Amino acid sequence: MAVGWFSSEAPKDPLVDGCGFIVHAAEGENGELWTRVGDRCLSAFRQLKNIEVHYLIALRESGAVYYAAAMEGAHGLAAVPMMRPIAIDPFNRDASVYAGVHQCVLGQIGFRVDTRVHAIQIQRLEDFARPFGTAHAGDSLTGNGTLGDTVELRGNWRILNGRVYRTDAGALTGDDHAMAILDPGASSGLVHVLVDTGQAAAAAGLVWRARNHENFWLLKVSVEGCDLLRVEQGVETAVASDKQRRLKPNSTHSLQVLDAHGQIGCYLDGDRLFDRWFESEFLEDATCVGIWLNGGGMRLRDFEAHPREVGMPSEMQFDAPWVRFGEGVEYADDFVGVTSGLAGRAPSKGTHSWERTLGVGFVDVDGMGAARVRGTKESPDPGRSLYTLPWDHSEFADLEVTITPPGSASGQRHYCRAGLVFWQDDANYLTFTAYLDDVYDGASIALFTKRHDFEELYDAVWTMLWKKIAWGRPFQLRIVFDGERFVVFVDGEPVMQRTLTDLYPDDPRLRITRVGLATNWEWGTDTGSVFSAFTARR
Numbered sequence: 077m078a079v080g081w082f083s084s085e086a087p088k089d090p091l092v093d094g095c096g097f098i099v100h101a102a103e104g105e106n107g108e109l110w111t112r113v114g115d116r117c118l119s120a121f122r123q124l125k126n127i128e129v130h131y132l133i134a135l136r137e138s139g140a141v142y143y144a145a146a147m148e149g150a151h152g153l154a155a156v157p158m159m160r161p162i163a164i165d166p167f168n169r170d171a172s173v174y175a176g177v178h179q180c181v182l183g184q185i186g187f188r189v190d191t192r193v194h195a196i197q198i199q200r201l202e203d204f205a206r207p208f209g210t211a212h213a214g215d216s217l218t219g220n221g222t223l224g225d226t227v228e229l230r231g232n233w234r235i236l237n238g239r240v241y242r243t244d245a246g247a248l249t250g251d252d253h254a255m256a257i258l259d260p261g262a263s264s265g266l267v268h269v270l271v272d273t274g275q276a277a278a279a280a281g282l283v284w285r286a287r288n289h290e291n292f293w294l295l296k297v298s299v300e301g302c303d304l305l306r307v308e309q310g311v312e313t314a315v316a317s318d319k320q321r322r323l324k325p326n327s328t329h330s331l332q333v334l335d336a337h338g339q340i341g342c343y344l345d346g347d348r349l350f351d352r353w354f355e356s357e358f359l360e361d362a363t364c365v366g367i368w369l370n371g372g373g374m375r376l377r378d379f380e381a382h383p384r385e386v387g388m389p390s391e392m393q394f395d396a397p398w399v400r401f402g403e404g405v406e407y408a409d410d411f412v413g414v415t416s417g418l419a420g421r422a423p424s425k426g427t428h429s430w431e432r433t434l435g436v437g438f439v440d441v442d443g444m445g446a447a448r449v450r451g452t453k454e455s456p457d458p459g460r461s462l463y464t465l466p467w468d469h470s471e472f473a474d475l476e477v478t479i480t481p482p483g484s485a486s487g488q489r490h491y492c493r494a495g496l497v498f499w500q501d502d503a504n505y506l507t508f509t510a511y512l513d514d515v516y517d518g519a520s521i522a523l524f525t526k527r528h529d530f531e532e533l534y535d536a537v538w539t540m541l542w543k544k545i546a547w548g549r550p551f552q553l554r555i556v557f558d559g560e561r562f563v564v565f566v567d568g569e570p571v572m573q574r575t576l577t578d579l580y581p582d583d584p585r586l587r588i589t590r591v592g593l594a595t596n597w598e599w600g601t602d603t604g605s606v607f608s609a610f611t612a613r614r
Contacts, residue, residue: 077180077191080112080133081140081173090178091117095140095168097131099124104518106540109152111142113330113346114167121152121339121353126539127563127573128194128397130156130388134204135173139165141209145388147397149569152337154385156396161210161266161382163343166330187534192578199391213260213365214380217247223256229380231258233366236289240367246272246375247367257286257366264365265336265384270377271297271329278372282333284381286364293359294368295333295342295349299323302349304342306358316350336384397573398561402474402613407465407591409610415443418463418593423610428466430592433499435461437595439607447607449595451482453489457595457602460507462497464592465612473498473588474613476554481512482604483547489514490547493598494605495521498557499590503529506576506586508555508564509596510605511538512545519545521553521564521572522598527583535579539564539572550608559585 080096087093091112098110098117107124110117127150132143142162148155175198179191207228208214214229223233223240238254240247267284279298286292290310296303301319305312321344323329334341340354365381388394409423409430418439419432437457438450451457467473475496483490495509505526512519522538525531544566545551554565564572576583591612595602 078176078178079131080176081135081170082176083170083173085174085176087176087178094170094173095133095135095165097133097142097144104516104540105542109144109162111163111165112168113163113165113343116346118163118343118346119348120162120334120341121337123151123542125151125569125571126537127570129153130159130394132159132388132392134201134209136209139168141204143386147399147563147570147573149565151569152339157388157393158385159388160336160385163334164266164268164330164332164380166268166270166378187536189537190578192575195394197392197394199389201389201391203389208380210386211380211382212262212264213258217367217377217379218242218244223247227258231260233258238369240369243375246270246377247369248373248375249369250371252370254369255283255289255366257283257292257364259364260381260383261363262383263335263361263363264381266332266334266382267365267380268330268332269367269379271323271331272375272377273299273323273325273327273329274373275325276372278374279370280331280374280376281368282331283364283366283368284333284335285359285362286366287359287362291359291362292364295331296368297323297329297331297344299325302342302344304350304354306356308358315354316352318349318351321347321349399563399570400472400474400556400558402472402556404614405611406467406469406614407610407612411441411443411445411447411608411610413443414441416441418447423465426465430463430465433462433464433590433592434502435459435595437461439463439593445608447593449494449602449605451601451603453603456491456600457493459597459601461595462499462505462507462592464497464499464590467588467591467612469614470559470587470589471585472558472614473591474554474556475591476552476609476611476613477593477607478550478552478609479510480550480606480608481510481545481547482602485547486514488547490603491600492519492545492605493596493600493602494607495553495594495596496555497592497594498586498588499592500587501589504586506557507594507596508553509594509598510545510553511598512547513600518542521566523572523574524596525576525579527580537572537574537579541566541571544569544571557588559588
């Protein structure tokens with residue numbers, strides 16, 4: 077999917093056109109969020125889940141700034157009403173642009189589902205129109221004289237090494253090593269500068285997570301390549317080197333660093349350097365940012381640093397993504413007590429007993445906190461089985477359970493197909509179950525729907541979870557559902573969010589009459605997953 081500003085009403089290929097976001101399929105990691113930067117697609121992060129996302133692309137005289145947000149806890153994104161600055165494109169100069177949302181394909185080997193566009197707004201935003209927009213520090217680095225105390229937007233420059241001079245074409249130095257920093261007062265999540273090269277060999281860089289002249293991070297670029305350095309108590313450590321990507325003589329380059337949600341990404345002209353992201357807590361709370369130069373004809377200009385989160389503009393307030401959590405516990409079962417089958421057992425809290433509502437599979441309670449699916453590699457669970465409890469609150473349920481997949485590692489021929497069910501009657505119900513299998517690198521949670529006594533396998537909806545679900549490691553599955561809208565959480569992270577009308581636009585709401593545990597067939601069946609700590613809230 078692509079959303080943004082394009083040079084025509086129907087671009088032939090949004091990947092090479094305009095200023096936009098692109099959601100790219102990332103196999104086991106589900107989604108990868110790209111932005112257009114020059115003639116490249118900048119990869120901001122992977123493991124973007126199938127949830128409602130708010131995208132904002134603020135056009136500038138040249139290029140754009142990209143922002144995104146979702147519900148609280150979403151991987152890689154700020155929580156509405158805040159937004160995460162994702163990237164800067166300083167290059168695009170299309171004279172006319174068209175706002176657009178373009179879907180390529182969403183599906184796999186026959187599976188399909190529509191993308192729901194909740195709202196589109198186009199506004200002139202005063203706060204974004206000013207120089208540097210939402211940045212909490214910015215300086216064109218042009219003018220005359222030395223780079224002194226003054227900064228065009230917040231903070232004061234401190235020259236830590238050498239001398240830096242302003243010119244009409246940007247900042248430069250004649251010294252072997254010059255560095256200047258400023259303190260915007262908060263950590264930066266996006267730092268960007270333009271690098272204008274000359275003929276002479278020279279190097280330049282961005283400084284961030286800086287505390288003083290002895291403690292900082294430095295991304296250094298030159299005609300010889302790129303280096304990521306960490307300086308601690310004055311001792312320099314080479315973190316990574318990339319000799320494939322380098323500056324070109326007599327050219328303008330975009331250099332930017334993304335640093336948010338525990339992940340650092342370094343980019344030259346939109347290309348991700350070092351072919352990886354980095355995770356480090358070193359100086360994570362340090363707030364100074366700046367520039368680095370080492371002589372020659374290199375000039376830096378249009379430096380800006382944005383906080384890790386900024387507020388959504390008041391002119392463009394969308395409804396927050398739907399979510400609702402139960403307030404009162406109707407049922408709880410710790411599976412402690414008598415050893416027995418699950419059917420007929422009274423939960424630890426609640427006035428009714430479990431029943432096997434569908435299927436022929438068994439779940440055995442060990443009396444010590446576990447309810448185990450009766451299945452082995454040699455004799456797996458026979459297919460879909462549903463164990464449920466009566467539910468009197470037909471318009472909402474909040475279910476939670478901890479699931480431990482069988483086995484301890486890939487290659488042991490163990491499968492997890494366990495999850496939760498919302499039941500109306502034998503002709504209408506939803507199952508949400510995990511898929512963990514040797515044949516695929518990564519796990520998933522999938523929704524299978526039965527409506528009006530009809531079930532189409534290829535109407536299943538799922539989200540890939542990479543390594544969030546693994547053999548022998550417990551995970552918490554929680555789903556909130558109001559008969560139409562649902563949100564799926566794994567270990568507290570929202571991973572899937574849809575409405576049933578995305579699948580069947582004319583369908584009525586599901587009336588929830590029973591809730592409980594599910595095992596499923598999904599190209600294989602369960603070989604012994606364990607349920608524990610089941611809770612149902614109203």
